[in-house]
Amino acid sequence: MTSASINWxxxxxxxxxxxxxxxxxxxxxxxxxxxxxxxxxxxxAVAPTDAQQGEAYRIIFIHVPAAWMSMFIYVVxxxxxxxxxxxxxxxxxxxxxxxxxxxxVFTFIALWTGSLWGRPTWxxxxxxxxxxxxxxxxxFLYFGYMALRHAIDDARRADRASAVLALxxxxxxxxxxxxxxxxxxxxxxxxxxxxxxxxxxxxxxxAMLVMAFAAWFYSIAMALTRVRAIILERERHTAxxxxxxxxxx
Amino acid sequence: xxxxxxxIAEAPSPGAWAGVTxxxxxxxxxxLRSKAELGVLLxxxxxxxxxxxxxVGPEPALLRALGPGVLWVAALLASLLSLPRLFAGDxxxxxxxxxxxxxxxxxxxxxxKIAAHWASTGLPLVAVSPxxxxxxxxxxxxxxxxxxxxxxxxxxxxxxxxIGAALTLGVRAGGGLLALLILPxxxxxxxxxxxxxxxVCVGLAAGPQxxxxxxGLLAAxxxxxxxxxxxxxxxxx
Numbered sequence: 001m002t003s004a005s006i007n008w009x010x011x012x013x014x015x016x017x018x019x020x021x022x023x024x025x026x027x028x029x030x031x032x033x034x035x036x037x038x039x040x041x042x043x044x045a046v047a048p049t050d051a052q053q054g055e056a057y058r059i060i061f062i063h064v065p066a067a068w069m070s071m072f073i074y075v076v077x078x079x080x081x082x083x084x085x086x087x088x089x090x091x092x093x094x095x096x097x098x099x100x101x102x103x104x105v106f107t108f109i110a111l112w113t114g115s116l117w118g119r120p121t122w123x124x125x126x127x128x129x130x131x132x133x134x135x136x137x138x139x140f141l142y143f144g145y146m147a148l149r150h151a152i153d154d155a156r157r158a159d160r161a162s163a164v165l166a167l168x169x170x171x172x173x174x175x176x177x178x179x180x181x182x183x184x185x186x187x188x189x190x191x192x193x194x195x196x197x198x199x200x201x202x203x204x205x206x207a208m209l210v211m212a213f214a215a216w217f218y219s220i221a222m223a224l225t226r227v228r229a230i231i232l233e234r235e236r237h238t239a240x241x242x243x244x245x246x247x248x249x
Numbered sequence: 250x251x252x253x254x255x256x257i258a259e260a261p262s263p264g265a266w267a268g269v270t271x272x273x274x275x276x277x278x279x280x281l282r283s284k285a286e287l288g289v290l291l292x293x294x295x296x297x298x299x300x301x302x303x304x305v306g307p308e309p310a311l312l313r314a315l316g317p318g319v320l321w322v323a324a325l326l327a328s329l330l331s332l333p334r335l336f337a338g339d340x341x342x343x344x345x346x347x348x349x350x351x352x353x354x355x356x357x358x359x360x361x362k363i364a365a366h367w368a369s370t371g372l373p374l375v376a377v378s379p380x381x382x383x384x385x386x387x388x389x390x391x392x393x394x395x396x397x398x399x400x401x402x403x404x405x406x407x408x409x410x411x412i413g414a415a416l417t418l419g420v421r422a423g424g425g426l427l428a429l430l431i432l433p434x435x436x437x438x439x440x441x442x443x444x445x446x447x448x449v450c451v452g453l454a455a456g457p458q459x460x461x462x463x464x465g466l467l468a469a470x471x472x473x474x475x476x477x478x479x480x481x482x483x484x485x486x
Binding site for chain 1: 412416417420421422426429430432433434436437440441444465472476479480483484486
Protein backbone atom coordinates (compact mmCIF):
# COMPACT_ATOMS: atom_id res chain seq x y z
CA MET A 1 0.00 0.00 0.00
CA THR A 2 2.70 2.48 -0.94
CA SER A 3 0.95 4.29 -3.74
CA ALA A 4 -1.16 7.33 -2.98
CA SER A 5 -4.25 5.20 -2.98
CA ILE A 6 -7.77 6.53 -3.21
CA ASN A 7 -9.81 5.78 -0.14
CA TRP A 8 -12.42 3.60 -1.84
CA UNK A 9 -14.51 3.42 1.32
CA UNK A 10 -15.21 7.10 0.83
CA UNK A 11 -17.54 6.02 -1.98
CA UNK A 12 -19.47 3.74 0.35
CA UNK A 13 -21.20 6.90 1.49
CA UNK A 14 -24.22 7.75 -0.66
CA UNK A 15 -23.33 11.44 -0.50
CA UNK A 16 -19.95 10.94 -2.20
CA UNK A 17 -21.11 8.14 -4.48
CA UNK A 18 -23.98 10.18 -5.90
CA UNK A 19 -21.84 12.65 -7.91
CA UNK A 20 -19.39 9.88 -8.91
CA UNK A 21 -22.25 7.82 -10.32
CA UNK A 22 -23.52 10.90 -12.14
CA UNK A 23 -20.13 11.37 -13.82
CA UNK A 24 -19.79 7.66 -14.74
CA UNK A 25 -23.24 7.16 -16.26
CA UNK A 26 -22.61 8.96 -19.60
CA UNK A 27 -19.43 6.95 -20.23
CA UNK A 28 -21.13 3.62 -19.66
CA UNK A 29 -24.16 4.69 -21.68
CA UNK A 30 -21.96 5.73 -24.63
CA UNK A 31 -19.94 2.51 -24.40
CA UNK A 32 -23.19 0.51 -24.36
CA UNK A 33 -24.54 2.33 -27.41
CA UNK A 34 -21.27 1.90 -29.36
CA UNK A 35 -20.97 -1.81 -28.52
CA UNK A 36 -24.61 -2.41 -29.38
CA UNK A 37 -24.19 -0.65 -32.73
CA UNK A 38 -21.06 -2.66 -33.57
CA UNK A 39 -22.69 -5.91 -32.45
CA UNK A 40 -25.85 -5.25 -34.49
CA UNK A 41 -23.74 -4.41 -37.55
CA UNK A 42 -21.67 -7.60 -37.08
CA UNK A 43 -24.73 -9.69 -36.37
CA UNK A 44 -27.01 -8.47 -39.10
CA ALA A 45 -24.67 -7.27 -41.88
CA VAL A 46 -21.46 -9.28 -41.56
CA ALA A 47 -22.43 -12.64 -40.09
CA PRO A 48 -23.41 -15.19 -42.74
CA THR A 49 -26.80 -16.85 -42.90
CA ASP A 50 -26.84 -20.08 -40.90
CA ALA A 51 -26.94 -23.19 -43.07
CA GLN A 52 -29.52 -24.98 -40.91
CA GLN A 53 -31.51 -22.29 -39.14
CA GLY A 54 -31.62 -19.60 -41.84
CA GLU A 55 -31.98 -15.99 -40.71
CA ALA A 56 -33.85 -16.84 -37.52
CA TYR A 57 -30.64 -17.72 -35.72
CA ARG A 58 -29.72 -14.01 -35.56
CA ILE A 59 -32.01 -13.77 -32.53
CA ILE A 60 -29.23 -15.38 -30.50
CA PHE A 61 -27.19 -12.15 -30.78
CA ILE A 62 -29.74 -10.64 -28.39
CA HIS A 63 -30.86 -13.79 -26.66
CA VAL A 64 -27.56 -15.22 -25.43
CA PRO A 65 -26.16 -11.96 -23.97
CA ALA A 66 -29.52 -11.33 -22.25
CA ALA A 67 -29.49 -14.83 -20.75
CA TRP A 68 -25.91 -14.37 -19.55
CA MET A 69 -26.71 -11.04 -17.97
CA SER A 70 -29.87 -12.36 -16.32
CA MET A 71 -27.85 -14.91 -14.36
CA PHE A 72 -24.81 -12.70 -13.84
CA ILE A 73 -26.85 -9.82 -12.43
CA TYR A 74 -28.47 -12.15 -9.90
CA VAL A 75 -25.02 -13.17 -8.66
CA VAL A 76 -23.86 -9.52 -8.50
CA UNK A 77 -27.06 -8.63 -6.66
CA UNK A 78 -26.43 -11.43 -4.16
CA UNK A 79 -22.86 -10.17 -3.75
CA UNK A 80 -24.06 -6.66 -2.83
CA UNK A 81 -26.64 -8.23 -0.53
CA UNK A 82 -23.88 -10.15 1.26
CA UNK A 83 -21.85 -6.95 1.57
CA UNK A 84 -24.83 -5.06 2.93
CA UNK A 85 -25.58 -7.79 5.50
CA UNK A 86 -22.02 -8.25 6.70
CA UNK A 87 -20.77 -4.66 6.59
CA UNK A 88 -24.17 -3.06 7.18
CA UNK A 89 -23.62 -0.51 4.43
CA UNK A 90 -26.60 1.31 3.01
CA UNK A 91 -25.11 1.82 -0.44
CA UNK A 92 -24.54 -1.91 -1.05
CA UNK A 93 -28.22 -2.57 -0.33
CA UNK A 94 -29.18 0.28 -2.64
CA UNK A 95 -27.01 -1.23 -5.41
CA UNK A 96 -28.76 -4.59 -4.99
CA UNK A 97 -32.11 -2.85 -5.10
CA UNK A 98 -31.08 -0.96 -8.25
CA UNK A 99 -29.86 -4.10 -10.03
CA UNK A 100 -32.98 -6.22 -9.53
CA UNK A 101 -35.24 -4.58 -12.17
CA UNK A 102 -32.46 -4.68 -14.80
CA UNK A 103 -31.89 -8.36 -14.06
CA UNK A 104 -35.59 -9.08 -14.33
CA VAL A 105 -35.76 -7.21 -17.65
CA PHE A 106 -32.89 -9.26 -19.08
CA THR A 107 -34.53 -12.47 -17.84
CA PHE A 108 -37.73 -11.46 -19.55
CA ILE A 109 -35.88 -10.55 -22.78
CA ALA A 110 -34.09 -13.91 -22.70
CA LEU A 111 -37.41 -15.75 -22.34
CA TRP A 112 -39.15 -13.63 -24.96
CA THR A 113 -36.44 -13.91 -27.59
CA GLY A 114 -36.03 -17.58 -26.73
CA SER A 115 -39.64 -18.28 -27.52
CA LEU A 116 -39.43 -16.20 -30.72
CA TRP A 117 -36.40 -18.26 -31.72
CA GLY A 118 -38.10 -21.50 -30.75
CA ARG A 119 -41.07 -20.94 -33.05
CA PRO A 120 -39.19 -21.24 -36.38
CA THR A 121 -36.50 -23.58 -35.04
CA TRP A 122 -38.34 -26.03 -32.81
CA UNK A 123 -41.83 -25.31 -34.18
CA UNK A 124 -43.17 -24.16 -30.82
CA UNK A 125 -43.13 -20.96 -28.78
CA UNK A 126 -42.60 -22.76 -25.52
CA UNK A 127 -40.85 -26.03 -24.80
CA UNK A 128 -40.19 -27.27 -21.29
CA UNK A 129 -36.51 -27.11 -22.06
CA UNK A 130 -34.22 -27.12 -19.03
CA UNK A 131 -32.81 -23.67 -19.78
CA UNK A 132 -36.14 -22.05 -20.48
CA UNK A 133 -37.72 -23.55 -17.38
CA UNK A 134 -34.91 -22.53 -15.06
CA UNK A 135 -34.85 -19.06 -16.66
CA UNK A 136 -38.57 -18.79 -15.88
CA UNK A 137 -37.93 -19.77 -12.27
CA UNK A 138 -35.13 -17.18 -12.15
CA UNK A 139 -37.70 -14.59 -13.24
CA PHE A 140 -39.90 -15.68 -10.32
CA LEU A 141 -36.93 -15.27 -7.98
CA TYR A 142 -36.40 -11.69 -9.22
CA PHE A 143 -40.11 -10.97 -8.79
CA GLY A 144 -40.03 -12.44 -5.28
CA TYR A 145 -37.07 -10.25 -4.36
CA MET A 146 -38.72 -7.08 -5.67
CA ALA A 147 -42.10 -7.97 -4.14
CA LEU A 148 -40.55 -8.52 -0.72
CA ARG A 149 -38.75 -5.18 -0.93
CA HIS A 150 -41.94 -3.38 -1.84
CA ALA A 151 -43.97 -5.10 0.87
CA ILE A 152 -41.78 -3.76 3.68
CA ASP A 153 -42.15 -0.07 4.44
CA ASP A 154 -39.04 0.42 6.54
CA ALA A 155 -36.17 0.72 4.05
CA ARG A 156 -33.47 -0.71 6.33
CA ARG A 157 -35.59 -3.71 7.23
CA ALA A 158 -36.41 -4.21 3.54
CA ASP A 159 -32.67 -4.12 2.77
CA ARG A 160 -31.85 -6.86 5.21
CA ALA A 161 -34.87 -9.09 4.59
CA SER A 162 -34.43 -9.01 0.82
CA ALA A 163 -30.69 -9.60 1.25
CA VAL A 164 -31.41 -12.85 3.13
CA LEU A 165 -33.81 -13.84 0.36
CA ALA A 166 -31.29 -13.09 -2.40
CA LEU A 167 -28.61 -15.13 -0.64
CA UNK A 168 -30.97 -18.09 -0.17
CA UNK A 169 -31.89 -17.70 -3.84
CA UNK A 170 -28.32 -17.65 -5.11
CA UNK A 171 -27.57 -20.89 -3.24
CA UNK A 172 -30.64 -22.44 -4.82
CA UNK A 173 -30.16 -21.28 -8.41
CA UNK A 174 -27.64 -24.02 -9.32
CA UNK A 175 -29.72 -26.66 -7.52
CA UNK A 176 -32.81 -25.56 -9.41
CA UNK A 177 -30.92 -25.53 -12.68
CA UNK A 178 -29.58 -29.07 -12.30
CA UNK A 179 -32.84 -30.48 -10.99
CA UNK A 180 -34.75 -28.97 -13.91
CA UNK A 181 -32.14 -30.24 -16.33
CA UNK A 182 -32.41 -33.75 -14.96
CA UNK A 183 -36.21 -33.61 -14.93
CA UNK A 184 -36.08 -32.46 -18.53
CA UNK A 185 -33.83 -35.27 -19.73
CA UNK A 186 -36.03 -37.80 -17.93
CA UNK A 187 -39.15 -36.52 -19.62
CA UNK A 188 -38.20 -35.31 -23.05
CA UNK A 189 -35.36 -37.28 -24.50
CA UNK A 190 -33.22 -35.46 -27.03
CA UNK A 191 -36.02 -34.14 -29.24
CA UNK A 192 -34.88 -30.55 -28.84
CA UNK A 193 -31.32 -29.64 -28.05
CA UNK A 194 -29.38 -26.45 -28.13
CA UNK A 195 -26.09 -28.23 -27.66
CA UNK A 196 -26.42 -30.07 -30.97
CA UNK A 197 -26.14 -26.77 -32.83
CA UNK A 198 -23.29 -26.63 -35.34
CA UNK A 199 -20.00 -24.95 -34.49
CA UNK A 200 -20.30 -21.22 -34.56
CA UNK A 201 -18.42 -19.05 -37.03
CA UNK A 202 -15.91 -16.67 -35.47
CA UNK A 203 -17.81 -13.58 -36.59
CA UNK A 204 -20.99 -14.87 -34.94
CA UNK A 205 -19.14 -15.40 -31.70
CA UNK A 206 -17.64 -11.91 -31.99
CA ALA A 207 -21.06 -10.35 -32.50
CA MET A 208 -22.38 -12.17 -29.46
CA LEU A 209 -19.45 -11.16 -27.26
CA VAL A 210 -19.65 -7.50 -28.29
CA MET A 211 -23.36 -7.55 -27.56
CA ALA A 212 -22.60 -9.08 -24.18
CA PHE A 213 -20.35 -6.08 -23.45
CA ALA A 214 -23.13 -3.76 -24.60
CA ALA A 215 -25.52 -5.48 -22.20
CA TRP A 216 -22.96 -5.23 -19.45
CA PHE A 217 -22.36 -1.50 -19.92
CA TYR A 218 -26.09 -0.91 -20.27
CA SER A 219 -26.70 -2.72 -16.98
CA ILE A 220 -24.08 -0.62 -15.21
CA ALA A 221 -25.49 2.61 -16.63
CA MET A 222 -29.03 1.61 -15.69
CA ALA A 223 -28.06 0.44 -12.21
CA LEU A 224 -26.16 3.67 -11.53
CA THR A 225 -29.05 5.78 -12.81
CA ARG A 226 -31.48 3.88 -10.63
CA VAL A 227 -29.22 3.95 -7.61
CA ARG A 228 -29.01 7.75 -7.91
CA ALA A 229 -32.80 7.91 -7.80
CA ILE A 230 -32.86 5.54 -4.83
CA ILE A 231 -30.24 7.62 -3.01
CA LEU A 232 -32.25 10.80 -3.56
CA GLU A 233 -35.41 9.11 -2.35
CA ARG A 234 -33.93 7.52 0.73
CA GLU A 235 -31.60 10.37 1.76
CA ARG A 236 -34.16 13.09 1.08
CA HIS A 237 -34.11 14.20 4.71
CA THR A 238 -30.40 15.11 4.51
CA ALA A 239 -28.96 18.53 3.85
CA UNK A 240 -26.74 17.42 0.98
CA UNK A 241 -29.67 16.08 -1.04
CA UNK A 242 -31.50 19.36 -0.64
CA UNK A 243 -28.31 21.11 -1.76
CA UNK A 244 -27.78 18.77 -4.74
CA UNK A 245 -31.37 19.17 -5.91
CA UNK A 246 -31.32 22.95 -5.71
CA UNK A 247 -27.92 23.08 -7.43
CA UNK A 248 -29.36 20.91 -10.22
CA UNK A 249 -26.56 18.36 -10.16
CA UNK B 250 -44.74 -18.80 36.01
CA UNK B 251 -45.23 -19.44 32.30
CA UNK B 252 -44.06 -22.69 30.69
CA UNK B 253 -41.35 -20.64 29.05
CA UNK B 254 -39.98 -19.37 32.36
CA UNK B 255 -40.23 -22.84 33.80
CA UNK B 256 -38.26 -24.30 30.95
CA ILE B 257 -35.59 -21.64 31.32
CA ALA B 258 -35.37 -22.31 35.05
CA GLU B 259 -35.14 -26.06 34.49
CA ALA B 260 -32.57 -25.88 31.73
CA PRO B 261 -29.23 -27.05 33.13
CA SER B 262 -27.18 -25.02 30.67
CA PRO B 263 -28.39 -23.24 27.56
CA GLY B 264 -27.05 -25.74 25.04
CA ALA B 265 -28.20 -26.09 21.45
CA TRP B 266 -29.88 -29.47 21.93
CA ALA B 267 -31.74 -28.29 24.99
CA GLY B 268 -33.05 -25.42 22.89
CA VAL B 269 -34.16 -27.74 20.11
CA THR B 270 -35.99 -30.11 22.42
CA UNK B 271 -37.51 -27.33 24.49
CA UNK B 272 -39.00 -25.45 21.54
CA UNK B 273 -40.03 -28.68 19.79
CA UNK B 274 -41.95 -29.95 22.82
CA UNK B 275 -43.53 -26.55 23.41
CA UNK B 276 -44.70 -26.20 19.81
CA UNK B 277 -45.91 -29.79 19.67
CA UNK B 278 -47.90 -29.28 22.85
CA UNK B 279 -49.45 -26.14 21.37
CA UNK B 280 -50.20 -27.93 18.12
CA LEU B 281 -51.88 -30.83 19.90
CA ARG B 282 -54.12 -28.35 21.71
CA SER B 283 -55.53 -27.16 18.39
CA LYS B 284 -56.13 -30.46 16.68
CA ALA B 285 -58.99 -29.02 14.63
CA GLU B 286 -56.57 -26.73 12.82
CA LEU B 287 -54.34 -29.65 11.92
CA GLY B 288 -57.37 -31.60 10.74
CA VAL B 289 -58.36 -28.74 8.46
CA LEU B 290 -54.91 -28.78 6.91
CA LEU B 291 -55.07 -32.52 6.28
CA UNK B 292 -58.53 -32.13 4.76
CA UNK B 293 -57.17 -29.39 2.50
CA UNK B 294 -54.59 -31.86 1.19
CA UNK B 295 -57.24 -34.54 0.62
CA UNK B 296 -59.62 -32.12 -1.10
CA UNK B 297 -57.00 -30.65 -3.45
CA UNK B 298 -55.97 -34.16 -4.49
CA UNK B 299 -59.61 -35.14 -4.98
CA UNK B 300 -60.23 -32.17 -7.27
CA UNK B 301 -57.81 -33.40 -9.93
CA UNK B 302 -59.72 -36.52 -11.04
CA UNK B 303 -62.84 -34.34 -11.17
CA UNK B 304 -60.97 -31.88 -13.39
CA VAL B 305 -59.18 -34.20 -15.80
CA GLY B 306 -61.55 -37.19 -15.87
CA PRO B 307 -61.48 -40.60 -14.21
CA GLU B 308 -59.48 -42.62 -16.78
CA PRO B 309 -57.17 -44.95 -14.82
CA ALA B 310 -54.18 -44.61 -17.15
CA LEU B 311 -54.31 -40.81 -17.08
CA LEU B 312 -54.71 -40.72 -13.30
CA ARG B 313 -51.82 -43.11 -12.85
CA ALA B 314 -49.61 -40.83 -14.93
CA LEU B 315 -50.75 -37.70 -13.09
CA GLY B 316 -50.83 -39.21 -9.61
CA PRO B 317 -47.27 -38.63 -8.39
CA GLY B 318 -47.22 -35.03 -9.59
CA VAL B 319 -50.65 -34.21 -8.19
CA LEU B 320 -49.90 -35.72 -4.78
CA TRP B 321 -46.66 -33.77 -4.59
CA VAL B 322 -48.05 -30.45 -5.80
CA ALA B 323 -50.85 -30.78 -3.25
CA ALA B 324 -48.24 -31.46 -0.55
CA LEU B 325 -46.39 -28.28 -1.60
CA LEU B 326 -49.60 -26.25 -1.35
CA ALA B 327 -50.53 -27.77 2.01
CA SER B 328 -47.05 -26.95 3.31
CA LEU B 329 -47.39 -23.38 2.02
CA LEU B 330 -50.76 -23.03 3.72
CA SER B 331 -49.38 -24.25 7.02
CA LEU B 332 -46.32 -21.98 7.08
CA PRO B 333 -47.89 -18.92 8.75
CA ARG B 334 -48.55 -21.16 11.81
CA LEU B 335 -44.81 -21.41 12.32
CA PHE B 336 -44.09 -17.88 13.56
CA ALA B 337 -47.12 -15.63 13.06
CA GLY B 338 -48.88 -16.51 16.33
CA ASP B 339 -45.74 -16.14 18.43
CA UNK B 340 -44.89 -12.92 16.58
CA UNK B 341 -48.33 -11.41 17.21
CA UNK B 342 -48.37 -12.02 20.98
CA UNK B 343 -44.70 -11.14 21.57
CA UNK B 344 -43.54 -14.67 22.41
CA UNK B 345 -41.16 -14.65 19.49
CA UNK B 346 -39.37 -11.64 20.94
CA UNK B 347 -38.97 -13.44 24.27
CA UNK B 348 -37.70 -16.52 22.44
CA UNK B 349 -35.11 -14.40 20.64
CA UNK B 350 -33.99 -12.93 23.98
CA UNK B 351 -33.57 -16.32 25.64
CA UNK B 352 -30.06 -17.66 26.34
CA UNK B 353 -30.57 -20.56 23.91
CA UNK B 354 -29.09 -20.07 20.44
CA UNK B 355 -31.90 -18.82 18.20
CA UNK B 356 -31.17 -21.22 15.30
CA UNK B 357 -31.57 -24.12 17.75
CA UNK B 358 -34.92 -22.83 18.98
CA UNK B 359 -36.05 -22.36 15.40
CA UNK B 360 -34.89 -25.87 14.47
CA UNK B 361 -37.13 -27.16 17.25
CA LYS B 362 -40.05 -25.10 15.99
CA ILE B 363 -39.52 -26.43 12.47
CA ALA B 364 -39.31 -30.01 13.72
CA ALA B 365 -42.57 -29.59 15.61
CA HIS B 366 -44.15 -27.91 12.59
CA TRP B 367 -43.21 -30.84 10.40
CA ALA B 368 -44.39 -33.41 12.94
CA SER B 369 -47.77 -31.70 13.21
CA THR B 370 -48.32 -30.75 9.54
CA GLY B 371 -46.00 -32.81 7.34
CA LEU B 372 -46.20 -36.17 9.06
CA PRO B 373 -50.00 -36.49 8.72
CA LEU B 374 -49.64 -35.86 4.97
CA VAL B 375 -47.06 -38.64 4.76
CA ALA B 376 -49.38 -40.96 6.65
CA VAL B 377 -52.41 -40.29 4.47
CA SER B 378 -50.56 -40.22 1.12
CA PRO B 379 -50.63 -44.01 0.41
CA UNK B 380 -54.40 -43.93 0.76
CA UNK B 381 -54.66 -41.08 -1.76
CA UNK B 382 -52.14 -42.82 -4.00
CA UNK B 383 -54.48 -45.80 -4.16
CA UNK B 384 -57.17 -43.53 -5.58
CA UNK B 385 -54.79 -42.70 -8.41
CA UNK B 386 -54.12 -46.36 -9.18
CA UNK B 387 -50.62 -46.48 -7.68
CA UNK B 388 -49.62 -49.88 -6.31
CA UNK B 389 -47.35 -51.63 -3.82
CA UNK B 390 -43.84 -50.33 -4.20
CA UNK B 391 -45.01 -47.10 -5.80
CA UNK B 392 -47.03 -46.27 -2.69
CA UNK B 393 -44.08 -47.08 -0.46
CA UNK B 394 -41.78 -44.81 -2.50
CA UNK B 395 -44.40 -42.05 -2.48
CA UNK B 396 -44.63 -42.17 1.32
CA UNK B 397 -40.86 -42.45 1.73
CA UNK B 398 -40.26 -39.55 -0.66
CA UNK B 399 -42.78 -37.39 1.19
CA UNK B 400 -41.20 -38.39 4.50
CA UNK B 401 -37.83 -37.13 3.20
CA UNK B 402 -39.19 -34.16 1.26
CA UNK B 403 -41.79 -32.55 3.54
CA UNK B 404 -39.24 -31.73 6.31
CA UNK B 405 -37.24 -29.87 3.64
CA UNK B 406 -40.40 -27.99 2.69
CA UNK B 407 -40.86 -26.95 6.33
CA UNK B 408 -37.18 -25.93 6.59
CA UNK B 409 -37.16 -23.81 3.43
CA UNK B 410 -40.61 -22.48 4.20
CA UNK B 411 -39.45 -21.31 7.62
CA ILE B 412 -37.16 -18.80 5.89
CA GLY B 413 -40.06 -17.40 3.87
CA ALA B 414 -42.38 -17.41 6.88
CA ALA B 415 -39.83 -15.46 8.91
CA LEU B 416 -39.13 -12.98 6.09
CA THR B 417 -42.83 -12.17 5.65
CA LEU B 418 -43.56 -11.64 9.36
CA GLY B 419 -45.67 -8.53 9.80
CA VAL B 420 -45.44 -7.75 6.10
CA ARG B 421 -48.34 -6.51 3.98
CA ALA B 422 -49.90 -9.09 1.61
CA GLY B 423 -48.09 -11.86 3.48
CA GLY B 424 -49.87 -14.92 2.08
CA GLY B 425 -49.49 -14.31 -1.63
CA LEU B 426 -45.99 -12.96 -1.13
CA LEU B 427 -45.01 -16.10 0.80
CA ALA B 428 -46.09 -18.22 -2.18
CA LEU B 429 -44.01 -16.09 -4.56
CA LEU B 430 -40.93 -16.32 -2.33
CA ILE B 431 -41.10 -19.99 -1.45
CA LEU B 432 -42.64 -21.96 -4.32
CA PRO B 433 -39.69 -21.39 -6.71
CA UNK B 434 -37.39 -22.78 -4.01
CA UNK B 435 -39.61 -25.87 -3.72
CA UNK B 436 -39.06 -26.80 -7.38
CA UNK B 437 -36.16 -29.25 -6.87
CA UNK B 438 -38.05 -31.12 -4.13
CA UNK B 439 -41.09 -31.43 -6.35
CA UNK B 440 -38.97 -32.73 -9.22
CA UNK B 441 -37.13 -35.34 -7.17
CA UNK B 442 -40.14 -36.35 -5.10
CA UNK B 443 -42.51 -36.87 -8.00
CA UNK B 444 -39.61 -38.24 -10.08
CA UNK B 445 -38.98 -41.01 -7.53
CA UNK B 446 -42.55 -42.32 -7.86
CA UNK B 447 -42.53 -41.95 -11.64
CA UNK B 448 -39.26 -43.88 -11.84
CA VAL B 449 -40.82 -46.79 -9.95
CA CYS B 450 -43.91 -46.58 -12.18
CA VAL B 451 -41.78 -47.18 -15.28
CA GLY B 452 -39.72 -49.91 -13.64
CA LEU B 453 -36.59 -47.96 -12.69
CA ALA B 454 -34.98 -47.69 -9.27
CA ALA B 455 -36.02 -44.75 -7.11
CA GLY B 456 -32.71 -44.75 -5.25
CA PRO B 457 -31.09 -41.71 -6.90
CA GLN B 458 -34.10 -39.43 -6.37
CA UNK B 459 -34.56 -40.55 -2.78
CA UNK B 460 -30.85 -40.05 -2.11
CA UNK B 461 -31.06 -36.53 -3.52
CA UNK B 462 -34.12 -35.79 -1.38
CA UNK B 463 -32.16 -37.00 1.64
CA UNK B 464 -29.17 -34.88 0.68
CA GLY B 465 -31.45 -31.87 0.27
CA LEU B 466 -32.92 -32.52 3.70
CA LEU B 467 -29.48 -32.64 5.33
CA ALA B 468 -28.30 -29.47 3.58
CA ALA B 469 -31.51 -27.62 4.46
CA UNK B 470 -31.37 -28.85 8.06
CA UNK B 471 -27.96 -27.21 8.41
CA UNK B 472 -28.55 -24.01 6.48
CA UNK B 473 -32.22 -23.13 6.77
CA UNK B 474 -32.41 -22.61 10.58
CA UNK B 475 -29.51 -20.14 10.34
CA UNK B 476 -31.20 -18.17 7.55
CA UNK B 477 -34.55 -18.32 9.32
CA UNK B 478 -32.94 -17.10 12.56
CA UNK B 479 -31.40 -14.17 10.68
CA UNK B 480 -34.80 -13.40 9.16
CA UNK B 481 -36.52 -13.57 12.55
CA UNK B 482 -34.00 -11.13 14.02
CA UNK B 483 -34.64 -8.77 11.10
CA UNK B 484 -38.40 -9.01 11.66
CA UNK B 485 -38.00 -8.26 15.37
CA UNK B 486 -35.81 -5.17 14.88
